[in-house]
Amino acid sequence: MGIKGLNGIIMESAPLAVRRSEMKAFFGRKVAIDASMSLYQFLIAVRQQDGGQLTDAEGGTTSHLMGMFYRTLRMVDNGIKPCYVFDGAPPALKQHELGKRTQRRAETEQRLKEATDLAEKAKQERRLVKVSKEHNEEAKKLLGLMGVPYVDAPGEAEAQCAELAKGGKVYAAASEDMDTLCYKTPYLLRHLTFSEAKKEPVQEIDTLAVLDAMELTIEQFVDLGIMLGCDYCESIRGVGPVTALKLIREHKSLEGIVQYIDSGSNEKWKVPENWPYKEVRKLFLDPDVTPASEITLKWEPPQEEELVKYLCGEKLFSEERVRSGVKRLRAGLKSGVQGRLDGFFKVVPKTKEQQAAAAARAKAARKTTKKNGKVTKARR
Numbered sequence: 001m002g003i004k005g006l007n008g009i010i011m012e013s014a015p016l017a018v019r020r021s022e023m024k025a026f027f028g029r030k031v032a033i034d035a036s037m038s039l040y041q042f043l044i045a046v047r048q049q050d051g052g053q054l055t056d057a058e059g060g061t062t063s064h065l066m067g068m069f070y071r072t073l074r075m076v077d078n079g080i081k082p083c084y085v086f087d088g089a090p091p092a093l094k095q096h097e098l099g100k101r102t103q104r105r106a107e108t109e110q111r112l113k114e115a116t117d118l119a120e121k122a123k124q125e126r127r128l129v130k131v132s133k134e135h136n137e138e139a140k141k142l143l144g145l146m147g148v149p150y151v152d153a154p155g156e157a158e159a160q161c162a163e164l165a166k167g168g169k170v171y172a173a174a175s176e177d178m179d180t181l182c183y184k185t186p187y188l189l190r191h192l193t194f195s196e197a198k199k200e201p202v203q204e205i206d207t208l209a210v211l212d213a214m215e216l217t218i219e220q221f222v223d224l225g226i227m228l229g230c231d232y233c234e235s236i237r238g239v240g241p242v243t244a245l246k247l248i249r250e251h252k253s254l255e256g257i258v259q260y261i262d263s264g265s266n267e268k269w270k271v272p273e274n275w276p277y278k279e280v281r282k283l284f285l286d287p288d289v290t291p292a293s294e295i296t297l298k299w300e301p302p303q304e305e306e307l308v309k310y311l312c313g314e315k316l317f318s319e320e321r322v323r324s325g326v327k328r329l330r331a332g333l334k335s336g337v338q339g340r341l342d343g344f345f346k347v348v349p350k351t352k353e354q355q356a357a358a359a360a361r362a363k364a365a366r367k368t369t370k371k372n373g374k375v376t377k378a379r380r
Contacts, residue, residue: 002176002177002178002179002230002231003177003178003179003182003225003228003229003230004228004229004235004241005228005229005240005241006178006179006181006224006225006228006241007178008241009224009228009241009242009245010205010210010214013213013214013245014209014210014212014213014214016209016213017205017206017207017209017210017212017213018203018204018205018206019203019204019206020201020202020203020204021201021202021204022201022202023074023075023078023080023192023202024078024079025202026078026079026080026171026189026202027078027079027080028079029079029080029081029170029171029172030080030081030082030083030169030170030171030297031075031080031081031082031083031170031171031172031173031174031189031192032082032083032084032085032151032160032161032164032165032169032170032172032173032174033082033083033084033085033161033174033175033192033193034085034157034158034161034173034174034175034176034177034180035084035085035086035087035136035139035150035157036086036087036131036136036157037157037175037176037177038067038068038071038084038193039064039067039068039131039135039136039139040130040131041067041176041193041194042063042064042066042067042068042071042193043061043063043064043067043131043135045063045067045195054066061135062315062316062317064131064135064138064139065138065139065142065311065315065317066317067193068139068142068143069142069146069311069317069322069325070325071193071195072143072146072148073325073328073329074196075192075193076328076329076332076333077328077332079332081299081332081333082148082174083148083149083150083151083164083170083297084139084143084148084149084150084151085150085151085153085157085160085161085164086136086139086140086150086151086152086153086157087153087155087156087157088152088153088154088155088156088157088288089154089155090155090156091155091156091232091283091288141310142307142310142311145302145303145306145307145310146302146307146329147299147300147301147302147303147329147333148299148333149297149298149299151164151290151295151297153289153290154288154289154290155287155288155289156287156288157175158173158175158177158179158180158183159183159287159288159289160289160290161173161174161175161180161183161185162180162183162184162185162287162289163183163287163289163290163291163292164292164295164297165185165186165187166184166185166186166292167291167292167293167295168292169292169295169297170297171186171187172185172186172187172188172189172204173185173187173188173189174188174189174190174192174193175188175189175190176190176191178225179225179230179231179284181205181207181210181221181225182218182221182222182225182230182284183284183287184207184218185207186206186207186208187204187205187206187207188204188205188207189202189203189204189205190202190203190205191203214245215249216248216249218285219253219281219285220248220252220253222281222284222285223248223253223254223257223277223281224244224245224248225284226254226277226280226281227239227244227247227248227254227257228241228244230280232276232279232280232283233272233275233276233277233280234272234275235272236257236261236269236270236271236272237269237270237272238268238269238270239269247260254277254278254281258271258275258277299333300333301329301330301333301334302326302329302330302333304323304326307322307326308322308323
């Protein structure tokens with residue numbers, strides 16, 4: 001689920017911390033990718049013309065393998081060396097969210113049974129998509145044959161991706177979940193595994209730049225995320241994104257905010273009973289991960305014949321396209337990561353005054369005014 005409203009708050013308060021680029025801008029970078037999130041995307045997006053999932057001769061789903069193979073090829077073509085990180089056991093505090101998902105799933109199954117319209121049935125079927133253990137194991141087998149490394153996280157994949165980035169094993173963590181920032185990854189990449197047809201640029205978020213522009217410590221940023229709503233606990237009822245940021249700036253921590261609300265200062269807000277925010281904060285600041293120093297990432301040459309046997313013989317992929325993909329893998333993975341120009345220059349960050357001025361210009365550019373019955377963007 002991630003953190004509700006966090007992306008909007010960052011775009012409003014720290015626009016200079018976000019950059020949109022084409023994939024080729026990350027040439028020479030190693031990236032740790034949230035595998036479960038990617039597989040879910042592939043299961044949703046990679047479909048036949050009739051809207052159904054791709055399958056093999058026995059009816060087994062292959063959409064996740066198709067997505068994993070060709071989206072990885074696209075990254076390699078652009079000079080990126082990906083590694084994938086798979087979820088381990090979910091934290092105990094996540095059980096409340098998993099329970100909600102189970103309930104929503106049961107409700108969706110009921111709506112599917114009652115649906116008579118084909119479009120409605122397809123919609124409900126997509127909502128029932130779930131990454132299974134079998135999907136994960138098949139993806140790992142594919143990655144092994146492709147020569148692309150993967151890591152089994154002891155806990156949350158986003159936390160392990162962030163750990164690899166913090167430890168210098170990769171440049172950034174790639175996930176659609178904004179809570180990855182709370183694990184203090186140096187950089188978060190979003191939309192990296194999207195289809196090329198979407199023409200969606202990669203969104204790169206600089207965590208330190210976010211903290212600096214918002215004038216928050218990492219602890220305060222985590223507290224903000226908890227207030228906005230995360231996978232581990234409920235949020236404070238009645239508190240939206242703008243109010244949450246205002247409260248954390250005024251009271252500095254959730255302890256101060258809880259004390260302020262409990263004093264009866266605002267009857268519209270209600271702190272959940274037995275709210276485990278301290279335990280959730282610890283999950284973000286001290287997550288269950290394997291230290292980056294204990295992990296070795298190695299990209300190997302692809303095993304062509306084994307890939308053809310697996311993808312073509314078992315999963316009914318086109319042999320011509322698979323062998324063509326193997327050639328692309330060899331070309332992209334055989335050499336080491338090349339040096340980038342930005343590695344030879346020191347980048348001097350903007351002053352807070354410059355950031356504030358740029359933020360004001362960005363805010364003005366997003367505003368709209370009504371003129372002659374039409375909505376037009378305000379000029380910079």
